[in-house]
Amino acid sequence: MNKITLLAAMGLCAGMTLLGACSGSDAPLERAADADENGSTPATTYTADINRQVLQELPFADEQDFIEAQRGLIASDDSLTVRGKGDKIIWDQPAYNFISGEAPDSVNPSLWRQAKLNNIHGLFKVTDGVYQLRGFDLANMTIIQGSSGWIVVDPLTTAETAARAVEFARQHLGDSAISAILFTHSHIDHFGGALGALSAAQTKAADIRVIAPAGFMDESISENVLAGPTMNRRAEYMYGMPLPRTPRGHVDSGLGKEPGIGTVGILTPTDLVDHTGQNLLIDGVSFVFQNVSGSEAPAEFTFYLPEKKAFCGAELVSRNMHNLYTLRGAKVRDALAWSSFIDEAAEIFGEADVYFGSHHWPIWGQARIAEFLEVQSDTYKYIHDQTLRMAYKGYTPIEIAEQLELPSALQKSFSNRGYYGTTSHNSRAVYQGYFGWYDGNPANLNPLPPEDIGRRYIASMGGADKVLNIARQAFAEGDYRWVATLLNHLVFAEPENKEAKALLARNYDQLGYQAESGPWRDVYLTGAHELRHGKTGKTQDLSVAKDMVVHSPRSNFFNVMAAQLNGPKADGMEMTINFVFTDLGETHVLTLKNSVLHHRQAEADPDANATLNISHDLFLDLALGQGDMKDLLFSDELSIDGSKIDLARFFALQDKLKGVFSIVTP
Incomplete structure (x- = not known):
């Protein structure tokens, strides 16, 4: 696949x-009168005609x-x-x-x-x-x-x-x-x-x-x-x-x-x-x-x-x-x-x-x-x-x-x-x-971000009410791709505008119903679902992947840590941390400089700020959220040499995911 x-x-x-x-999660919208129990609206006559064709x-x-x-x-x-x-x-x-x-x-x-x-x-x-x-x-x-x-x-x-x-x-x-x-x-x-x-x-x-x-x-x-x-x-x-x-x-x-x-x-x-x-x-x-x-x-x-x-x-x-x-x-x-x-x-x-x-x-x-x-x-x-x-x-x-x-x-x-x-x-x-993301048009070289574009478009068109009226007319005419463009700008300009979100969700229903592609249908309908009900906010049990990630090179995890380093927060800081996998006989040295985290498999740096000694199995349990965090951290399979304060400062630089990021809203 x-x-x-x-x-x-x-x-x-x-x-x-x-x-x-x-x-x-987000606050749900009120269910439309013609919607089913999940909030999905029926196919319009335009959609029905297109599908019959x-x-x-x-x-x-x-x-x-x-x-x-x-x-x-x-x-x-x-x-x-x-x-x-x-x-x-x-x-x-x-x-x-x-x-x-x-x-x-x-x-x-x-x-x-x-x-x-x-x-x-x-x-x-x-x-x-x-x-x-x-x-x-x-x-x-x-x-x-x-x-x-x-x-x-x-x-x-x-x-x-x-x-x-x-x-x-x-x-x-x-x-x-x-x-x-x-x-x-x-x-x-x-x-x-x-x-x-x-x-x-x-x-x-x-x-x-x-x-x-x-x-x-x-x-x-x-x-x-x-x-x-x-x-x-x-x-x-x-x-x-x-x-x-x-x-x-x-x-x-x-x-x-x-x-x-x-x-x-x-x-x-x-x-x-x-x-x-x-x-x-x-x-x-x-x-x-x-x-x-x-x-x-x-x-x-x-x-x-x-x-x-x-x-x-x-x-x-x-x-x-x-x-x-x-x-x-x-x-x-x-x-x-x-x-x-x-x-x-x-x-x-x-x-x-x-x-x-x-x-x-x-x-x-x-x-x-x-x-x-x-x-x-x-x-x-x-x-x-x-x-x-x-x-x-x-x-x-x-x-x-x-x-x-x-x-x-x-x-x-x-x-x-x-x-x-x-x-x-x-x-x-x-x-x-062959050519990458840039289409050659200077206007697309450094465009404004979506929220800024949305506010300016809506203001230029005469405000939210006028844009909503244009969108309602276009929807009534079955011009769903244009409605999607209009209302996407409006929702990014005014994310609390419930009328705009409700009409955009109804519009995504129609685009989804017409799609021959299963993923296209799901993309449109999931967008509609989130506009109505908010993001799911579900946390999955990562432990089900342990039998697989146990084979992952440790370098993969350190690459993730490097990618999640908060660069601006790390500006001006220098630090070296040793990760010693006690049961593998394997050590990785992490160095922080210029707001960049590097790692290499090598002998432990004797001048490191701190050394984390940990078994591979416990490392995976911590990584996958398996078991009670307090019990794991006080396990005999983990010990810390050097500055515990520096180690805490190091982990504080990791830019934690605060939630499921938005897609159809800002």
Whole structure:
């Protein structure tokens, strides 16, 4: 998935508890007379008409996807609810039972169709000796029958959902042991549940092979650590985390229903795939790998099973357009390289009779697989090439996104529709990848901040009442993008203006209802939800990530500390602090000078202001907020040499997160 790794994937506040906390809420707005119990307003006639028009533009009579999505079904669980610590619901498939029949006016029919397909869940036979568990989490778990047991591919996001999936498979396929685990790539929905399938001790005791792409451990753990607090907050919007599961709320993420939020862990690979054409015999099954690192994930492989003529595309391809840029925030992906990897897969695995992936449902038949791969490849390459063509002519990212449409030849099937990524924001990603954030216009080189712009716009237009009247008229005419622009300025100028916030929320409802992209819908509707109800202010239990972050290099935590140093407050201060991990025989020296915090692994500095002696396990407990802080600080596993006052002054420089930051309000 573009997804969501480490702490951000689970809706957690990333970073050390010592360095920050999550909180915050806002006063709710009065519920509109025509709103449902969650405050969401109905679709307008403009939205209903736009959504009905979609039915005329796409081949909804084509049922092939539904045939393939149900092919090979062995069993399904109509009460598939997974609970975790404190009886918390981690996965709730029945919550989506409302998705049936024709699309309501409040959902784009194309997204509704994808949501119905993603609702088809259970244990499926893909081909002889290959099975998939779909609908137990955002991603699929694949089981390949080996000589002595099961080869498990991508053990889902959480230990709880993975354990439930394995249990379900054993109920219907027999009580087989697990002989190997494959992680196709470094996103958490493909490895986070590993310890629900097999514990680390079981893996080591049974000498079980764990195969992953080269660079997997570094990429899987570190991707979101530094960017975690911001990426986590934006992930709430991208996945509609605060939204109810209703026809006016979250219906689907395009790539699957939603990410599971539970206990995550990781297993250290025993074998690494580092080149295309690499062959491995895994529990008697021959695998041919393709290294596609740098496409959808920074560490990723696909593989081919020559004896079964089966191609696993991992997340190089999926049954929708993927993200070149993910809305939660991540490094831009290389569209040209991505397209080239798909072309390479089509060439070297061209004899495949069946394709299956890490998301969605399989495809059978060489001709259909070839067509699918061609459309996927050409979609990314078209967006890449045409973005550059228009950039050559001086068009800006906004102008390119407004004009760029896929050609008719690439709009004939549903397999590359913008259910997850979109042509609009992917074209901006291509531009950003080559040219960065600046569009070349001097007016955009050093613009005023949003609150200042808002106040000046509103004053120039004659005041808040006049702007509200203009917005009401535009809303009545269905001009929702213009309303969003107007009222965003007004809300940033007057954040306590309840009429402006209420109308902007109603407006975001309509933009969300019209969106074909699951993340776009969730972004708009989450914005509406926060305008009405305020920020959630939820604090998540970081301890569920301990089995994963235990593998994180200590340098990652010190990078977070450096990023959270309050530079102005540290101005003029110089300090050296030793961190000694007593059980690892490892010391890190932190030096503060010029309001910059540096760290290096080295021998303890004898002239340091203070030395913190701590076990790695206790360090993680403190970082993850696990246990009583007073008890932890007085533990035998922690001691301080040197100036305790200086150490306290050092930690006081950490800029703690005061609350969940605002997005739709100042």
